[in-house]
Every structure is written in C-alpha cells, then in structure tokens.
Amino acid sequence: MFNRQDYDCSDxxxxxxxxxxxxxxxxxxxxxxxxxxxxxxxxxxxxNVMQWGSDMLAFLAGFWPF
Known part of the structure; x- marks a missing residue:
C-alpha cells in the first residue's frame, strides 16, 4: 500500500x-x-459637441434676414 506521505503531488x-x-x-x-x-x-x-454645434448653428441662423 502507498503511504500518502511518501509522495508529493503538488506541481x-x-x-x-x-x-x-x-x-x-x-x-x-x-x-x-x-x-x-x-x-x-x-x-x-x-x-455633445455635435449637439452643441447644431444648436449654435440654429441660433445663428435665427439672425439670418431671409
């Protein structure tokens, strides 16, 4: 019989x-x-930059005289 203490199975x-x-x-x-x-x-x-730019252009277009 093997004795469990005779060999180490860790690697x-x-x-x-x-x-x-x-x-x-x-x-x-x-x-x-x-x-x-x-x-x-x-x-x-x-x-956010695209939304801000769109809002800014819409605001500036409000001043267009036509």
Missing part, C-alpha cells in the same frame, strides 16, 4: 504557470474595461 511550476496566465487574463480584462470607458467618454464628447 510548483504548474501552479506558477497557472498564476501567470490568470494574472495575464485579469490584466487583459482590466485593459478592455479601461478601453470601453475611454471609448464611451470620447463618444459622449463627440455627441
């Missing part, structure tokens, strides 16, 4: 590799989240 290099892959996945997810925030911010600014 420190495998655990280290899993940790590195897990850390890379977490960093990638954070990167995608940051990219989404930047995209939504720039998109919001663009839409």
């Amino acid at each position: 420190p290099k495998g655990d280290e590799g899993f940790g590195k892959v897990f850390a890379i996945v977490i960093c990638f997810v954070f990167f995608l989240g940051a990219l989404q925030v930047v995209y939504e911010t720039v998109s919001g600014w663009y839409q």
